Each structure stands twice: as structure tokens, then as C-alpha cells.
Amino acid sequence: MRAVTGHRADRSVRLVTITRGGRQHAVLRMLVGTVVALLLVGCAPSAAKIADVPTNLKPTAPPEPDPVAGVVTLTVESVSNTRPLGLGSARAADDEAIQGAVDAIAAWLDRHLDLLQRGGDGALADIAADGLADPDGHATTALASADRHVASAAYLVTVLHDGAPQLAAVEVTVVHRDGGTAAAELLFAVDGGEPVLTLFGPRKDQA
Amino acid sequence: MIRRRLAVMVLVVLQVILLATASVAAAARWTSLSLPGGTYTLLVMGSDMGPYRSGTVFDGRADTLQLIVIDESRTKVTIVSFPRDTWVPVRGRGNARINELLRPGPEAAMGTIQDLTGLTVDDWIVTTFAGFIFGIDDFGGVNVDVETRLNNTGTGSGADRVVLEPGPQLLEGREALGYSRDRKSRPGGDFGRTAAAGTMLQSLHRDLIERAESPVDLVQFVAALRSNTESSLSTDRLLRLASLAVSIDPDDVVQVTVPGRAGMAGSASVVFMSDSAQQIFAELRQHGSMPAHR
Numbered sequence: 046m047r048a049v050t051g052h053r054a055d056r057s058v059r060l061v062t063i064t065r066g067g068r069q070h071a072v073l074r075m076l077v078g079t080v081v082a083l084l085l086v087g088c089a090p091s092a093a094k095i096a097d098v099p100t101n102l103k104p105t106a107p108p109e110p111d112p113v114a115g116v117v118t119l120t121v122e123s124v125s126n127t128r129p130l131g132l133g134s135a136r137a138a139d140d141e142a143i144q145g146a147v148d149a150i151a152a153w154l155d156r157h158l159d160l161l162q163r164g165g166d167g168a169l170a171d172i173a174a175d176g177l178a179d180p181d182g183h184a185t186t187a188l189a190s191a192d193r194h195v196a197s198a199a200y201l202v203t204v205l206h207d208g209a210p211q212l213a214a215v216e217v218t219v220v221h222r223d224g225g226t227a228a229a230e231l232l233f234a235v236d237g238g239e240p241v242l243t244l245f246g247p248r249k250d251q252a
Numbered sequence: 253m254i255r256r257r258l259a260v261m262v263l264v265v266l267q268v269i270l271l272a273t274a275s276v277a278a279a280a281r282w283t284s285l286s287l288p289g290g291t292y293t294l295l296v297m298g299s300d301m302g303p304y305r306s307g308t309v310f311d312g313r314a315d316t317l318q319l320i321v322i323d324e325s326r327t328k329v330t331i332v333s334f335p336r337d338t339w340v341p342v343r344g345r346g347n348a349r350i351n352e353l354l355r356p357g358p359e360a361a362m363g364t365i366q367d368l369t370g371l372t373v374d375d376w377i378v379t380t381f382a383g384f385i386f387g388i389d390d391f392g393g394v395n396v397d398v399e400t401r402l403n404n405t406g407t408g409s410g411a412d413r414v415v416l417e418p419g420p421q422l423l424e425g426r427e428a429l430g431y432s433r434d435r436k437s438r439p440g441g442d443f444g445r446t447a448a449a450g451t452m453l454q455s456l457h458r459d460l461i462e463r464a465e466s467p468v469d470l471v472q473f474v475a476a477l478r479s480n481t482e483s484s485l486s487t488d489r490l491l492r493l494a495s496l497a498v499s500i501d502p503d504d505v506v507q508v509t510v511p512g513r514a515g516m517a518g519s520a521s522v523v524f525m526s527d528s529a530q531q532i533f534a535e536l537r538q539h540g541s542m543p544a545h546r
Contacts, residue, residue, distance in 0.1 A: 123479075177285055244491055
């Protein structure tokens with residue numbers, strides 16, 4: 046099971062966060078993602094390897110990219126708020142199912158980014174809804190390529206649940222070895238425990 | 253002073269236009285699948301039960317009843333608003349006011365609207381007074397251009413109570429409920445209130461376009477909706493619908509109130525649908541939109 050940082054938003058917190066502070070909250074989360082990703086660059090193995098290369102050797106093939114292991118920050122919000130409908134108590138979160146969905150998404154993102162930095166097309170087809178392609182490259186070529194290896198990646202995941210997970214929103218921030226960054230936002234519907242990529246696009250500050 | 257005010261107003265209008273344009277442009281860069289083919293219809297119901305009155309959302313009468321019709325091109329939307337006293341055959345109830353359609357259950361409610369209009373109803377969504385209030389507040393309020401002074405200080409459940417001056421303003425949940433339900437301050441009575449409920453949906457659509465600047469913003473909208481409604485919409489379909497809504501120009505959303513005339517059914521004061529109502533339904537069956545759209 047992947048280690049995550051994060052918090053749960055109970056009903057009262059969620060109301061405040063979403064209604065009045067939603068936009069500030071989103072901006073703050075973006076900043077956190079970028080800062081986390083940038084901090085990770087300093088301790089990424091690839092950074093040390095590049096610095097250690099002796100300068101008196103003959104030019105060799107470009108270094109192999111390191112496997113990607115993004116850092117997950119998780120927020121869980123309940124949408125099982127049945128009291129305004131007179132339908133009784135909210136359903137308790139199924140933690141195991143939520144963690145399973147988050148693990149599946151993070152593992153897919155790691156694999157997807159790894160394939161991209163090795164010159165492939167990524168693994169979009171493995172998780173995308175039938176027929177969902179990426180003609181503009183927001184979820185693929187914008188994130189990594191053979192020329193832009195991943196130094197670190199941060200996944201800010203928000204899961205909405207009504208007991209079982211329903212929806213996962215992921216803000217992906219990638220820092221490349223050359224210091225550049227890339228980002229995208231991806232929304233997954235989680236039906237029957239399996240995440241399916243339904244919608245994606247550029248992050249707000251890049252739109 | 254007048255020039256200054258005028259300049260400020262022009263600036264505000266320009267800002268709103270720029271924001272809306274930027275959001276629509278952002279939405280155009282999102283990638284998602286659309287809804288399955290053909291005309292899509294969503295039945296939107298506001299139940300008068302739930303907190304503030306006893307019972308659950310399904311025990312109530314659907315005092316607000318709107319059918320949202322999206323044409324096959326996914327560019328034109330028609331909001332068909334039904335006056336709550338319209339006297340029609342209701343599945344499981346016989347001839348009754350149309351607001352009785354929820355009591356036999358939401359599936360039967362869809363059936364009643366299908367019988368009435370000849371349109372296939374794809375999904376339903378329902379909320380209560382409290383759900384509506386919380387939902388609007390979770391959304392951050394709603395900007396409405398109030399068409400006339402509303403001054404209803406009556407008693408009862410208090411759901412209709414509202415005092416609002418005319419003009420554009422941001423309404424919080426309780427004010428938005430009063431705006432949608434008040435029929436005593438409006439010249440058209442129940443017809444006026446029915447039209448106002450449609451205006452409320454149009455206002456929410458405009459605000460969604462302005463506020464949804466990125467895919468993750470849609471999550472806040474979905475959370476507000478999911479937390480305060482019951483519906484047949486799967487998460488996947490809800491996301492597709494939200495994404496589609498952001499890409500539709502507000503000027504391509506029209507609202508029509510089902511025409512009728514007041515009358516009596518026994519001792520009950522009701523509304524009988526006019527013949528022209530069938531013309532509206534026929535247009536929507538054939539084209540998925542109204543002639544003014546085409």
C-alpha cells in the first residue's frame with residue numbers, strides 16, 4: 046500500500062472549504078503540489094546521478110530515466126449527505142475501497158509517466174473511458190517525453206465518496222530533470238471500485 | 253457622477269464577458285466524452301418534503317418540475333417548466349395535479365412525463381427545501397437578475413418567504429429558495445413562479461460557466477450536487493453532463509413554461525394544458541429544440 050499524506054474533510058469542514066473558500070483552496074492546493082514536486086527534485090536519485098557523472102569520459106548514450114514514483118497527497122470528502130433529503134445518516138467511508146482506488150490511480154500514473162519518458166505513448170488506453178483520446182496531449186506529451194525525463198511527480202488526489210468512492214480528481218505536477226515543470230488535471234469516475242479516466246485538461250494556471 | 257457609474261457598469265459587464273469567454277475557452281480545451289447519442293432529457297424535481305417539513309424527499313409533491321432537453325448536437329438546451337397545478341394523468345395516481353407525480357417514485361415520475369410529452373426521459377434528479385438551500389450555499393450562491401420586487405412575509409413553512417429588490421444580485425441558499433417559490437409577489441402567480449424556477453436553472457448554468465475554470469473545479473460542483481440531491485445519474489454521466497454544461501453558450505439555453513388556463517377539477521383549482529403545449533412537445537420530439545433556437 047502506497048504511503049500518502051492527507052486529511053479527511055468532515056461535513057462541517059467540507060461546507061466551509063467548498064462554499065466560501067473553494068477557489069482559494071484550489072489555488073493553495075496547486076501551490077502545495079508545485080512546492081512538493083520542486084522539493085522532491087533536490088532528493089531525487091536522478092539529480093545525484095547527473096551531478097556525479099565524471100567530466101573526462103567520452104560522451105555516452107543519454108542516461109536511462111529512473112522509474113517514476115509520485116508522491117500522493119490525499120483529501121477525502123463525503124458526498125453522502127442524506128440529512129437535507131430526510132434520508133437519515135450519512136454512510137461511513139469505505140477506507141479500503143478508497144485506498145484501493147487511489148493506489149490504482151497512482152500506480153497507473155507512475156507507469157504512464159514512465160512510458161512517456163522512455164519515448165512511448167503512455168498508458169492512457171489502460172484506464173481511459175472507451176473512445177477517450179488525447180489529441181491535444183494534455184495528459185500525455187505535455188507531461189513527459191524522451192527529452193524531458195521525470196525528476197519527481199506529485200499527485201494531489203481528492204476522492205468524493207458516498208461510502209464507496211465515486212470520483213477522484215487528480216492534479217498532477219511533474220518536475221523534469223532540466224528543472225522545467227508540467228501539470229494536468231484528471232478526473233476519474235470510480236464505478237465498482239475501478240477508476241476510469243473520464244475527463245482531463247490543463248491545470249487552471251495553464252488554461 | 254452618472255458618467256462614473258456608467259463607466260463602472262461597463263467595466264463590470266466587460267469583466268463578466270471576459271470571464272465567461274475565458275471559461276468557455278478553457279472548457280473547449282478539456283477532453284471528455286459526450287453523452288450517448290440522440291436527444292438527452294433530465295427531469296429536475298423539487299420536493300416540498302424533507303427537513304423544514306416532515307418526511308423524506310420521496311414523500312413530497314414536486315412543486316418545482318423542469319424537464320431539461322439537450323438536442324443531439326449538444327449545443328441547444330430547452331428548459332420546459334411545468335406549473336405544479338397542471339391537471340394530467342399521473343402514473344399510480346390517476347388524474348391528478350402534476351406535482352403528485354413523485355409520490356409513486358422517481359421512475360414512475362419519469363413515466364408520467366414520458367406519457368405526457370412523448371419524449372424519452374433519460375435521468376431524474378430531486379432535492380428538498382434543505383437540499384436546495386445547502387446546495388446553493390455549497391455552490392457559493394447564485395447570481396440572479398431579480399425581475400420584480402418580491403415581498404412575501406407570509407407564514408407557513410417559511411420556504412416561500414422572501415424580500416428582494418429588483419436587479420442583479422448574488423443570492424444565498426435561503427433567498428434563492430424564496431425566489432424560486434414565491435408566487436404571491438409575482439403578477440403571474442403560479443405561472444410566474446414556474447418561470448422563475450426555470451430562470452434559476454439558467455442562472456446556475458451561467459455561474460457554473462464562470463466558476464469552472466479547470467476540470468478540478470467541476471469536482472466542487474459535483475460535490476455540491478451529489479451532497480444535496482438524489483438522482484439516477486451515474487458519476488460518469490454526471491461528469492459528462494457537467495463538462496457539457498460548461499461548453500454550452502448561455503444564449504443557447506431557452507426556457508418555456510407549459511401553457512395552460514386555470515379551471516376546476518371537482519372542487520380543486522387546477523390548470524388545464526393548452527393545445528399549444530402539444531406543439532411544444534412535438535417540436536422537442538422532432539428536433540430536440542424549439543424553433544427560436546434554429
